[in-house]
Amino acid sequence: MLPEHIRSELRAIVGEKHCLDRQEALVAYSYDATPMQQSLPDVVVMPQSTEEVQQIMRVAAKHQIPIVTRGAGSNLCAGTIPVGGGIVLVLNRMNQIVEIDEQNLTITVQPGVRTADIHQAVEAHGLFYPPDPGSMVISTIGGNIALNSGGLRGLKYGTTKDYVLGLEAVLPNGEIIRTGGKLMKDVAGYDLTKLLVGSEGTLAIITQAILKLIPKPQTQRVMLAMYADMSQAARSVSDIIANRIIPGTLEFLDQGTIRVVEDFKQIGLPTDVAAILLIGQDGEAETVDRDIDKISAICKKNDAVQIKVATTPEEADEVMTARRSALAALSRMRPTTILEDATVPRAQIAPMVAAIQEITERYGLHICTFGHAGDGNLHPTCMTDARNHEEIERVEDAFAEIFQAAIDLGGTITGEHGVGIVKAPYLEWKVGAAGIEVMKGIKQAFDPHNLLNPGKMFAKETRNRVVVNRA
Amino acid sequence: MLKEALIDKLDYEELSNCMRCGFCQPACPTFRETGYEAASPRGRIALMKAVADGVMQPDQDFVDQMNLCLGCRACEPVCPAGVPYGQLIEQTREAIEEVQEHPTWVKAVRKLAFTHLFPRQDRLYRLGSMLRFYQRSGMQKAVRKLGVLRILPKQLGEMEAIMPDASGKGITQYLGATVIPAVGERKLRVGMFHGCIMDVLFNETNLNTVRLLTEAGCEVVIAQGQVCCGALHAHSGEREEARNLARKNVEAFSKAEVEVIVSNAGGCGALLKEYDHLLENDPQWHEKAKWFSSRVKDISELLVEMVEPDTWAALPESKRITYQSSCHLRNGMKVTKEPVNLLQSIPNATYVPLREGDRCCGSAGIYNLVQPEMAGNLLDEKMGHVAATQADILVTSNPGCLLQMKAGIKRAGLEGQMEAVHIVDLLAGVRRKNGTSSDLRA
Ligand SMILES: Cc1cc2nc3c(=O)[nH]c(=O)nc-3n(C[C@H](O)[C@H](O)[C@H](O)COP(=O)(O)OP(=O)(O)OC[C@H]3O[C@@H](n4cnc5c(N)ncnc54)[C@H](O)[C@@H]3O)c2cc1C
Ligand code: SF4
Ligand code: SF4
Numbered sequence: 001m002l003p004e005h006i007r008s009e010l011r012a013i014v015g016e017k018h019c020l021d022r023q024e025a026l027v028a029y030s031y032d033a034t035p036m037q038q039s040l041p042d043v044v045v046m047p048q049s050t051e052e053v054q055q056i057m058r059v060a061a062k063h064q065i066p067i068v069t070r071g072a073g074s075n076l077c078a079g080t081i082p083v084g085g086g087i088v089l090v091l092n093r094m095n096q097i098v099e100i101d102e103q104n105l106t107i108t109v110q111p112g113v114r115t116a117d118i119h120q121a122v123e124a125h126g127l128f129y130p131p132d133p134g135s136m137v138i139s140t141i142g143g144n145i146a147l148n149s150g151g152l153r154g155l156k157y158g159t160t161k162d163y164v165l166g167l168e169a170v171l172p173n174g175e176i177i178r179t180g181g182k183l184m185k186d187v188a189g190y191d192l193t194k195l196l197v198g199s200e201g202t203l204a205i206i207t208q209a210i211l212k213l214i215p216k217p218q219t220q221r222v223m224l225a226m227y228a229d230m231s232q233a234a235r236s237v238s239d240i241i242a243n244r245i246i247p248g249t250l251e252f253l254d255q256g257t258i259r260v261v262e263d264f265k266q267i268g269l270p271t272d273v274a275a276i277l278l279i280g281q282d283g284e285a286e287t288v289d290r291d292i293d294k295i296s297a298i299c300k301k302n303d304a305v306q307i308k309v310a311t312t313p314e315e316a317d318e319v320m321t322a323r324r325s326a327l328a329a330l331s332r333m334r335p336t337t338i339l340e341d342a343t344v345p346r347a348q349i350a351p352m353v354a355a356i357q358e359i360t361e362r363y364g365l366h367i368c369t370f371g372h373a374g375d376g377n378l379h380p381t382c383m384t385d386a387r388n389h390e391e392i393e394r395v396e397d398a399f400a401e402i403f404q405a406a407i408d409l410g411g412t413i414t415g416e417h418g419v420g421i422v423k424a425p426y427l428e429w430k431v432g433a434a435g436i437e438v439m440k441g442i443k444q445a446f447d448p449h450n451l452l453n454p455g456k457m458f459a460k461e462t463r464n465r466v467v468v469n470r471a
Numbered sequence: 472m473l474k475e476a477l478i479d480k481l482d483y484e485e486l487s488n489c490m491r492c493g494f495c496q497p498a499c500p501t502f503r504e505t506g507y508e509a510a511s512p513r514g515r516i517a518l519m520k521a522v523a524d525g526v527m528q529p530d531q532d533f534v535d536q537m538n539l540c541l542g543c544r545a546c547e548p549v550c551p552a553g554v555p556y557g558q559l560i561e562q563t564r565e566a567i568e569e570v571q572e573h574p575t576w577v578k579a580v581r582k583l584a585f586t587h588l589f590p591r592q593d594r595l596y597r598l599g600s601m602l603r604f605y606q607r608s609g610m611q612k613a614v615r616k617l618g619v620l621r622i623l624p625k626q627l628g629e630m631e632a633i634m635p636d637a638s639g640k641g642i643t644q645y646l647g648a649t650v651i652p653a654v655g656e657r658k659l660r661v662g663m664f665h666g667c668i669m670d671v672l673f674n675e676t677n678l679n680t681v682r683l684l685t686e687a688g689c690e691v692v693i694a695q696g697q698v699c700c701g702a703l704h705a706h707s708g709e710r711e712e713a714r715n716l717a718r719k720n721v722e723a724f725s726k727a728e729v730e731v732i733v734s735n736a737g738g739c740g741a742l743l744k745e746y747d748h749l750l751e752n753d754p755q756w757h758e759k760a761k762w763f764s765s766r767v768k769d770i771s772e773l774l775v776e777m778v779e780p781d782t783w784a785a786l787p788e789s790k791r792i793t794y795q796s797s798c799h800l801r802n803g804m805k806v807t808k809e810p811v812n813l814l815q816s817i818p819n820a821t822y823v824p825l826r827e828g829d830r831c832c833g834s835a836g837i838y839n840l841v842q843p844e845m846a847g848n849l850l851d852e853k854m855g856h857v858a859a860t861q862a863d864i865l866v867t868s869n870p871g872c873l874l875q876m877k878a879g880i881k882r883a884g885l886e887g888q889m890e891a892v893h894i895v896d897l898l899a900g901v902r903r904k905n906g907t908s909s910d911l912r913a
Contacts, residue, residue, distance in 0.1 A: 020507070024532040027521045028509035033491050038526075046506070073508070074493050092506055114497070138493045328551035335487035337552070386487065 002042045006063050010045050010087075013055045018046040018093070029088045032073035032080040033135075034422060035338050036386050041068070041082040046090045050168065050176065050207040053089070057205065058174040060087060066454050069201040071112065071143030074135045076339055077420025079147065079200055083455040089205065091142055097121055098208065104182045105213045106165060111142025111206050118211070128216040130157035133416070134327070142206050148198035150416040152280075155374030156246045159416070161197045163212045169196060169204035172447040182210055195442070200418055201453040203446040217282035220248070221292050222319045223309040225299040226273040230254070233275035234350035236302040237373050240279075241346070243298060245291050249280035250374030251323050254353055257330065257368040257381075258322075264329035267321055273305060275353075277373060278323045326370045327381075334366070334383040340399055342406040343415030346376040355405040356380050363398040365391075377415035404429065424459035473529045476566035477522050482559065486520040489513065489554045495546035500831050500849055501539050509536050512546035512556050519563055534571075537563050539845060541838055542706050543831035544802035557803065558748060561705050568708030585709050589699040590716055595671050596641055606636055634672070635874075641670040642677040643693050651681055651691040658688035658777065662729030662766075664720075664743060666736050666870075667699035673870050679899035680735045680770055686903060687777040696723035700739040702799075705749070706836050717746045718756055721763045732763065735770045735895050737869035738836070741803025743767045769800060770895060771809040771868065784901045785818035792817075792897075793825045793862035795853070795876060797869035801829060810868055810894055817901055820864075826856040834875030850875065854883035865891045 002021075011019040020026075021043045030040045042065075047053050060067050066086030073080050082088050095112040100122060107122055107129065115136035118129050132151035133139055139149065145167070150159035166180030180186055180193040196204060227233040237250060253261065253276045262269040269276065277299070281291045296307055310316035331337040344352045353369055356378075360367040371378035380402055382395050403413045403426050413419075413426045428436050440458060443450075495512040496502050502511035509518065515536060521527040537560065544557045573581065588594055642665050643649055653659075661684055665677050684691050697720050701713030720743070724732055734740035742749070744767040750760040792814050800806050807829075815822045833839055833849030857865060857879065865880070867873045876891035 022532050023527055023530060024509050024518060024536055025507070027518055027527050028507070028514040031491055031517060033493060035490070072493055072496070073491075090508075135492070135494075138496055328553070331490055331552040332488075335484060337490050 002063075002065065006059065006065070007043060009059050010043060010056060013052055013059070014045055014047050018048075020044040020046075029070065029073075029090070030082070032070075032075050032078065034076050034078040034081070034420070035336050036392070037078040037081045037421065039081050039083050040085065041088040042085045044088045044090060046093050048093045050170065053094075053170045053205055053207050054174055054176060056087070056089060057170050057172065060451055061172060061174060061449070064449060064451065066451055067205070068453050069142070069146070069205050071140030071146075072114070072135075072138045074139045075143060075147060075418060075420065076341070077147075077200075077414070077418040077422050079418055079420035079453070079456060081421060083421065091140065094207065095140075100125060100127075100213075101182065102127075106182045106210050107213055108208065108210050109141055110208055111140060111145075113141050115139050115141055115144055122213055123216055126216050127213040129163065129211060129213055131160045131163060141209060141211070145197055145206055145209055146199060146201050147416070147418040150372070150375070150377065152249045152251060152372065154372055154377065154416075155250055156248050157214075161194065164193055164197050164209060165212050166210035167193055167196055167206055168208035169206045171204050172449065172451050176207075177204070180210065184212075198418075200420060200456055202443060202457055203452065205452070217248070219285045219288050220280060220282040220316075221288050221310065222249070222278065222280040222316050223292060223296065223307065224319050224322065225277045225279065225296075225304040225308075226270060226306040227275045227277070227303070228273055228305050229303070230274045230353050231350040232302045232304070233277055233373075234347075234353075236277060236299050236304070237349065238347055239298045239302065240295055241374075243294060245281075245294060247279050247291070247295065247374060248282040249278065250372070251278040252276070252349070252369075252371055252373035252378075253278070253322065253326060254357075254369040256366075257326050257370045260329045260333065260368060261322055261325050264332065265321060265325050267318065269322060270306065276322060278319065323370070330368055330381050330383060334385055336384045336386040338382040338384065338395065338399075340380050340382070340402070341377070341414045341417040342380065342403055342411060343375070343377045344406050344409045344411030346374065348409040348411065349373055349376060349378070352376075352378060352406065352409055352411070355409075356402055359398050359401045359405070363394045365395060365398055367398070372415075375415070376411065400426070419457045421456060424457055427457065427459070473534075473566060473570045474522060476569045477519065477529060477563065480562040480566040480569075481519055481523055482562065483523055485554055485559060486516060486523060488552050489516045489520070490552050491517065492551060495550050495556070498545040498549050500541060500543065500545065500833075501845065504845060504848055510539055512550075515540060516554065516556070516559065519559060534567055537567065539842060541798075541831050541833070541835040541845075541849075543798035543835060545798060545829070545831065547802050548805075561708070561710060564706070564708030565710040566708075571708075581707075581709075585704055585707070585712055589667050589703060590712070592641065592667060592670070592698060595667055596644075598671070606634075640674070641665065642674060642681070643695075645674065645678065646681070646693075649693045649695055651685055651693075653688050653690045654686045656688060657690045659690070660692060660728070660730050661689040661773070662692045662694045662724045662727050662732045664697065664700070664724075664732055664734045664739060664767075665693060666734075666739050669736055669739070669870055673873075673893070676735060676870075676893050676895050679895045680733070682899050682902075683770070683774060683895060684733065687774060689773075689777070692727045692729055694723040694727035694729070696726070698723075700734075700742050701749075702738050702742040703836055705742060710749070713742070714749055714753070717749050717760065718753075721746060721750075721756065721759050724763060724766075725759060730766070731768055731773065732766045733768055733770055733773055735868070735893075737769065737797035737800025737804060737806075738871055740767060740769050740806075741799035744804055767804075769804055769806045769809070769868070771813055772806055774898070775809045775812050778903070780812070780816035782903050783813075783817050783898070784903060786820055786901060789819045789821065790863040791823050791861060792820045792864045792866060793823045793857065793860040794828055794866045794894075795825055795832060795857070795872060796829050797867060797872045798831050798835070800868055810866070813894065813898060814866060817898075823860045823862055825860055825862075825865075827853075828856075832872055832875045832879070834871045836871060839875065850879050850882065854879045854885070857889075858883060858885060863889060864897065865889055866894050866897055867891060868894045 068082045070080045091112040094110040098108040133149040366383045508514040701716035704713040746760040747764040750756045833846035839846035
């Protein structure tokens with residue numbers, strides 16, 4: 001519990017209504033979308049401007065109180081769990097679109113703007129902001145930037161990092177920095193913009209962002225290809241790209257997921273196939289048609305047992321249903337759904353899926369895999385029950401092996417969900433001891449007193465398994 | 472103790488099914504209005520679970536947060552995990568009611584309303600007669616002139632001002648029959664759910680429902696012994712009383728041997744459709760309740776099925792029509808397209824979609840009386856969108872929403888430019904081209 005005088009300093013900044021410290025509010029900000037993690041903050045503060053953020057940061061610095069910045073709390077790495085208590089800084093009131101600049105093709109936004117609202121706003125101008133995390137209806141751009149979020153269009157268009165041109169941020173000492181700008185070129189010094197992208201709220205609090213926009217693609221088409229064998233699907237992915245076609249979307253469902261989706265939606269998917277690819281292309285109508293034809297031919301050559309190309313918007317919708325319902329279908333099976341994240345070079349998708357299957361069976365668990373085949377980013381998803389502690393132990397062991405397998409195949413422990421608490425024990429596997437030291441040095445330079453999001457990114461000891469916080 | 476009551480009532484399995492993904496938040500009116508996590512579906516579920524897990528004691532803030540929920544269930548269709556939020560909030564309210572110490576007068580009013588009034592149709596009719604007397608005798612005029620309404624709480628005053636003409640007779644007394652034959656060939660035997668208040672304040676709508684159904688080829692049975700659906704009870708934490716009512720209705724309609732049970736009020740229909748859940752733990756009634764629930768349909772679903780769209784007659788002059796969807800019809804009964812299809816098939820009517828027409832208007836049972844501030848904000852926002860449609864007619868499909876829309880039109884100064892109408896009354900007004908009309912009031 002913070003002493004009353006500190007709470008009243010905070011209240012003086014944001015007003016009574018936006019400084020919450022009653023039990024019900026603390027509980028409501030004690031979790032995010034990560035399963036089995038929970039910890040109470042001491043106070044929740046909801047500022048409305050950069051100046052308010054700055055003043056709050058100064059109060060925190062003066063009294064050495066930890067601050068956890070929060071967008072929508074939709075992350076899956078326990079990034080917004082206030083493990084050491086302190087302040088949860090909620091930015092959803094800073095939700096203004098400051099400017100859409102059609103000359104420079106940029107949009108300037110406050111951090112609390114929802115990603116889907118950015119899409120809607122720019123598309124009304126015939127423009128396009130490609131990053132589209134599956135959570136975009138709720139996630140905020142601040143959270144997207146802090147986690148460098150990716151989405152279905154990552155293969156062709158890249159991820160959030162490729163669209164952030166400039167940032168305004170409040171440092172732990174209360175200073176404001178502005179990096180980059182409406183510029184496409186800038187090599188003046190270290191690239192602090194890129195450094196803040198993906199920094200998970202551990203270096204600075206992002207209070208404004210300038211994002212790059214591109215023209216909106218003219219048309220869009222989608223298709224499904226089904227395979228009796230995982231490796232044929234994987235070969236199709238490589239062949240499509242080797243043929244110099246970069247699809248807008250290239251998604252993948254494994255057999256387990258297909259069965260569950262079909263059970264849930266009855267859309268006529270064959271449940272004996274090993275894999276389904278959902279492929280989409282956007283751009284000029286002629287190019288799109290040509291690409292879809294070529295892709296169909298490649299899938300056929302790789303022995304796809306069935307190919308379904310959508311010709312009408314209704315059919316397109318039907319085709320998309322399979323991918324869209326994956327999470328819903330899986331999450332209805334058991335009380336606890338653990339949606340994980342591991343990435344391999346795309347040529348290694350087949351061995352990775354095989355490894356996940358082998359590990360799943362060995363541990364006697366129910367893990368299905370779907371994800372972004374185009375960029376090798378897979379989401380092994382475990383259906384379990386948090387109340388069964390013995391099973392949860394096995395789940396954790398199995399995931400440790402899955403992450404190890406990803407690294408062995410030249411991949412990484414997280415492609416888009418971030419490190420936070422849950423991946424912290426594995427970070428060294430990926431970046432090595434020297435890498436960790438450099439990262440810690442950067443943290444020290446920004447935040448010498450470890451006030452911003454403490455306990456995240458760096459585990460006290462590596463290879464220490466995730467400790468489930470059973471509230 | 473509230474904690475024990477909650478642990479006893481709450482479905483822990485469903486609480487655990489929530490993944491905390493937050494997908495429900497953009498749909499939630501109270502979250503959009505306040506921006507507080509605790510005032511969102513994800514937050515409320517987390518609070519319920521925190522109590523069940525012993526992480527928090529349910530205090531007054533907890534109760535307030537549960538009461539701030541409209542029960543509109545907009546959070547349900549968008550939830551990937553299929554968490555039945557509506558049931559969880561009803562369980563919570565049941566637990567709160569069980570331990571709640573109300574002031575004596577509130578207790579008296581609740582008892583009067585929930586036990587002695589809503590379940591007793593005869594008393595409602597009598598009350599309707601009194602209201603009718605009040606309205607017809609000139610007393611209403613006098614009261615309005617004297618400005619007595621100004622001393623009532625604002626929301627009550629607003630409600631009085633839009634009260635429709637009450638009736639002392641229900642549909643059965645009016646028609647003098649309980650089975651009304653189909654016009655022409657009989658295609659279906661339909662049981663009509665006449666509602667409690669509906670049958671007093673919206674008697675005309677009930678008559679129109681019978682007209683539309685019989686003309687569509689239904690033999691309409693007004694099952695005797697039917698009572699209030701229990702929705703107001705369930706939403707206010709009186710689930711036991713709701714169960715009693717449910718049993719009576721199930722009994723009445725199974726005796727009537729109908730193929731379909733039709734409702735013309737989204738709020739009632741949604742609960743009727745969920746009687747199987749309500750009576751889940753009652754082995755004696757569960758099977759019968761399933762029979763009942765599987766037969767419930769909204770009038771608009773039935774009309775779309777049974778009436779050729781090009782047979783509706785034209786409006787006398789061309790009008791712009793917009794539609795405010797009732798939450799329980801949409802989120803509870805999952806009826807979304809049918810009312811719009813019907814409106815689009817009326818010649819001379821131009822259907823204009825209402826921006827956020829799928830969002831709660833703030834009426835939500837008695838919510839506008841107990842949470843006037845939130846209800847007022849939601850209504851004002853709603854009327855902004857309504858005004859933007861420049862519609863002549865604002866259609867709804869639930870009596871509570873209809874009253875709220877009428878109040879909204881007054882509040883927004885749109886009187887004279889626009890009227891609010893129940894979809895049944897609008898359709899009955901245009902009827903059908905082929906002239907097979909039934910005059911029921913013979
Ligand atoms: C169903 C589901 C699907 C998902 N799909 C995807 C997907 O396809 N791709 C993907 O990449 N992710 C996905 N996610 C994960 C998550 O939604 C994203 O990472 C998203 O970017 C988080 O945004 P948020 O606003 O919720 O941030 P939060 O969860 O609130 O915060 C995330 C992190 O960012 C920090 N942070 C937030 N705002 C700021 C700021 N202004 N300044 C500094 N630090 C800040 C927080 O401290 C925290 O560490 C998914 C999650 C769910 C539940
Ligand atoms: S959408 Fe469903 S699962 Fe997600 S937070 Fe809301 S209730 Fe929980
Ligand atoms: S029922 Fe309506 S008000 Fe209540 S939590 Fe769900 S969306 Fe929000």
